[in-house]
Amino acid sequence: MIAFEQVCKTYAGGVEAVRDLTLEIPEQETLVLLGTSGSGKTTTMKMVNRLIEPSNGRILIEGEDIMAQDAIALRRRIGYAIQHIGLFPHMTVAANIAVVPKLLQWSGDRIAERIDELLNMVGLEPDEFRDRFPSQLSGGQRQRVGVARALAADPPIVLMDEPFGALDPITREQLQNEFLELESVIRKTIIFVTHDVFEAVRMGDRVALLDAGRLQQVATPKELVESPANEFVDQFLGQHRFQLSLLTQTVGSIGTTAVRPGQGPCPYTPESVSPRTSLVDALDMFKKTGKSALPVFDHRQYVGEFAKRDLLQTITEVLGETEAPSGETCGDSTSGGAG
Amino acid sequence: MIAAAGFFSAYGSEMLQSTREHMVLTLIAMLVACAIAIPLGVVLARSRLKGLVTAVMGLVSIIQPIPSLALVALTVVLFYLINEFAGARVLATLGTGPALVALVAYALLPILRNTYTGIRQVDPTIVEVATGMGMTQRQILFSVQLPLALPVIMAGVRIATVWTIGVATLVSLVGAGGLGDLIFRGLSTYRINLILAGAAPAAGLALTFDWLLGRLEKWRTPGGQADRQQQGKAVISSGTKAVIVLILFAGLVVGLVATTLLGRPHGKHLTAGFTAEFMERPDGHKGLVKAYDFRFAAEPKQMDPGLMYKACADGAVDVICAFATDGRIAAYDLVTLDDDRNFFPPYYAAPLVRGDTLTRHPKLEGILNRLAGELDDATMRGLNLQVDREENPRKASAVARDFLVSAGLIEPDAEPGDGSAGTVVIGGKDFTEQNVLGEIMAILIECSSNISVERKLYLGGTMICFNALKSGDLDLYAEYTGTGLVNILGREVISDPDATYEVVKKACKDEWNLIWLKPFGLNNTYTLTVRKKLAEKLGLKTFSDLAACVKDQRGE
Numbered sequence: 001m002i003a004f005e006q007v008c009k010t011y012a013g014g015v016e017a018v019r020d021l022t023l024e025i026p027e028q029e030t031l032v033l034l035g036t037s038g039s040g041k042t043t044t045m046k047m048v049n050r051l052i053e054p055s056n057g058r059i060l061i062e063g064e065d066i067m068a069q070d071a072i073a074l075r076r077r078i079g080y081a082i083q084h085i086g087l088f089p090h091m092t093v094a095a096n097i098a099v100v101p102k103l104l105q106w107s108g109d110r111i112a113e114r115i116d117e118l119l120n121m122v123g124l125e126p127d128e129f130r131d132r133f134p135s136q137l138s139g140g141q142r143q144r145v146g147v148a149r150a151l152a153a154d155p156p157i158v159l160m161d162e163p164f165g166a167l168d169p170i171t172r173e174q175l176q177n178e179f180l181e182l183e184s185v186i187r188k189t190i191i192f193v194t195h196d197v198f199e200a201v202r203m204g205d206r207v208a209l210l211d212a213g214r215l216q217q218v219a220t221p222k223e224l225v226e227s228p229a230n231e232f233v234d235q236f237l238g239q240h241r242f243q244l245s246l247l248t249q250t251v252g253s254i255g256t257t258a259v260r261p262g263q264g265p266c267p268y269t270p271e272s273v274s275p276r277t278s279l280v281d282a283l284d285m286f287k288k289t290g291k292s293a294l295p296v297f298d299h300r301q302y303v304g305e306f307a308k309r310d311l312l313q314t315i316t317e318v319l320g321e322t323e324a325p326s327g328e329t330c331g332d333s334t335s336g337g338a339g
Numbered sequence: 340m341i342a343a344a345g346f347f348s349a350y351g352s353e354m355l356q357s358t359r360e361h362m363v364l365t366l367i368a369m370l371v372a373c374a375i376a377i378p379l380g381v382v383l384a385r386s387r388l389k390g391l392v393t394a395v396m397g398l399v400s401i402i403q404p405i406p407s408l409a410l411v412a413l414t415v416v417l418f419y420l421i422n423e424f425a426g427a428r429v430l431a432t433l434g435t436g437p438a439l440v441a442l443v444a445y446a447l448l449p450i451l452r453n454t455y456t457g458i459r460q461v462d463p464t465i466v467e468v469a470t471g472m473g474m475t476q477r478q479i480l481f482s483v484q485l486p487l488a489l490p491v492i493m494a495g496v497r498i499a500t501v502w503t504i505g506v507a508t509l510v511s512l513v514g515a516g517g518l519g520d521l522i523f524r525g526l527s528t529y530r531i532n533l534i535l536a537g538a539a540p541a542a543g544l545a546l547t548f549d550w551l552l553g554r555l556e557k558w559r560t561p562g563g564q565a566d567r568q569q570q571g572k573a574v575i576s577s578g579t580k581a582v583i584v585l586i587l588f589a590g591l592v593v594g595l596v597a598t599t600l601l602g603r604p605h606g607k608h609l610t611a612g613f614t615a616e617f618m619e620r621p622d623g624h625k626g627l628v629k630a631y632d633f634r635f636a637a638e639p640k641q642m643d644p645g646l647m648y649k650a651c652a653d654g655a656v657d658v659i660c661a662f663a664t665d666g667r668i669a670a671y672d673l674v675t676l677d678d679d680r681n682f683f684p685p686y687y688a689a690p691l692v693r694g695d696t697l698t699r700h701p702k703l704e705g706i707l708n709r710l711a712g713e714l715d716d717a718t719m720r721g722l723n724l725q726v727d728r729e730e731n732p733r734k735a736s737a738v739a740r741d742f743l744v745s746a747g748l749i750e751p752d753a754e755p756g757d758g759s760a761g762t763v764v765i766g767g768k769d770f771t772e773q774n775v776l777g778e779i780m781a782i783l784i785e786c787s788s789n790i791s792v793e794r795k796l797y798l799g800g801t802m803i804c805f806n807a808l809k810s811g812d813l814d815l816y817a818e819y820t821g822t823g824l825v826n827i828l829g830r831e832v833i834s835d836p837d838a839t840y841e842v843v844k845k846a847c848k849d850e851w852n853l854i855w856l857k858p859f860g861l862n863n864t865y866t867l868t869v870r871k872k873l874a875e876k877l878g879l880k881t882f883s884d885l886a887a888c889v890k891d892q893r894g895e
Contacts, residue, residue: 046471049471051467051470051471072473072474072475073473074473075470075471075472075473076472076473077473078471078473080468080471080472082464082468083464086464086465086468088465088468088469088483088487089465089487090486090487099472099474100472100473103472103473103474103478149472159471
């Protein structure tokens, strides 16, 4: 568990990057730090591995104050991934991944084994990619290597600073999904920094929204979207509310009626949804398959069937709920002529 | 082709030897410069003290605009001053020591600047990631910053190497050897072949090193061609590559130094320091060893005529080709040996003037002939010493004027004429006596006529002066009869002074319409000179004694 206790960071020159932050991140949670640039999200993250040291307050990992620990040893226990420029350009993929294991003086065999294991895990064929240099990889491949590197020494905590920031939307979404899948297997405590509200909602178990160094709200994505704590949160989500609602609602969450018993058990197929599939992804799957109903699997166990019309009805309802603010805006701008 | 073959049989081994010396000098200088500049650059790049960076960079940048020749000269003087200060001879003022210091100083800036820039330009995000992953400062430096800065650092090393190869041709002037020996000998004796024999390998070395280091830069660059071709599981890390390169370089240096040292005779042998001109002219080193049938154990060191006496006095060399009329022989407690086989011809000094100059200025001959017999050996030695002595040295022009006044050739308050009768150009070779003689002739002409004088003293050597005289760039200069006979006319030595004078006078008049006026009186012969103590210890009196001594040492 990571705990922030009344943490402040004031830079030389008096800029208060983080003010009085108190926050607990339970083990195995993915906490997303969300905010615009200057909100203090990156500063908050970098204080965890002491790249930045707090001016006030304490940060505890497993109950121990990190300032009382050796910074180098601390960092080697925390995975760290940033945008693709973070790979060492003069090292091969294998050498990049091996950095922390080498620092921890693992044996050569163990390192080689781990490299192949991680490359497989992030979907890169070891024999093909091991000896490449970062300049010989695509953006998506670099991100995958970046993630593999952060996980190399199997650290209990991973810090990720916009790891998918510099990618095109399609690759980005693909990587997000892969990472979600990976994450459900590896179970780490993850602090994930992003300025993209969709990414935050998609990736986070909880989302902490920061503004000007102050924590505005920390909640599950669904709570955040459905009950903003204050004006700022409300405005921040603003015009994205409809899409966000579809993202935060899942097949399993829209009511017990949604999953009906279908024609009975059938073998697992990727052309399916799970109770945790978001409505956006479910809609994509309907578009992709062209079917009117999809089988629902929970951990590959058949649990029933999800009908397209249920989805469309829910979408209409959500649209009704979230339409009002945008409708008003429209009305305001046109009222002069129509009134 | 035959000429080329002959040339290589004559100079091939010297070219090899000089090239090797050149490479050793360059490589040692580069290793030392790298050992200083790279760590310094790293410290500066990682330092937060901006003032320190500016100060060190500024200090090193001061060296660069100093002309390389001046830097070599400054180093020699600096070493001399250190000796003076220490009150003992702690540093050899000539040879490899000062040469290396000058070369290293010159190579520092490009390496330092590139190391600094190379490290500074490493993406700060990369350094932050490395920190965040738990690397120590040291690990960040060696596995991230240095490898990423290496191409830039290598570019600096490459520039510095090419410069150093060029500048190393100049250190021949202070007796450090190298390809400059051949170039300066070629210049002083007007032999294009010899200049090329020095210049071509120097250019070749520069191009080769430039290419090699360029290849190395590319090889090192991540994602370069070599990396893409890399197959198989054995990944050679960049660190390993750097180590391999270092080992190769170190091996090359050790090899070169070893062969150079092994090629040298062991133990204490008599060493010689001769001028570039003496090394090359027929009445110089070559003729001498033939006439006395001996050979120095080590190839004589080549040095500037002005530095030779001090080098002998200090023990940097044992035997020098002194000029008989040089005041420093006595001042430095050196003794001249007797040329018992009359190898050297008489070298009576006399004005050598273009025939058409004498026609244009009919008074000139009369004026210059007033100097005839006025300057005997002792007088000339005295005048030379006034210029060359360490305590309170005087300017050649002041010495010349005092002499003319005391000899009653001009009035104490004599003023130069109005210059209405036109100009003559007086030349001189690159040593003190030529400078003094040039000034004496110039002042006498100026104060006795309305002819104005342009001085082109300190030209590179006999053949430069003589060819300039033939072509009309000079009107006159002081030449020596023996030099005219052997060096210019290529004749056999005649030991009778008057006969020598008559032969050169007639030949020069007939062939080029160049007129030898009456001799000044001094006979500035070359003479082998050693320290008095050494002469006493080894019982050296004549050239034959020296030859026998050298042979004994060689075990012949």
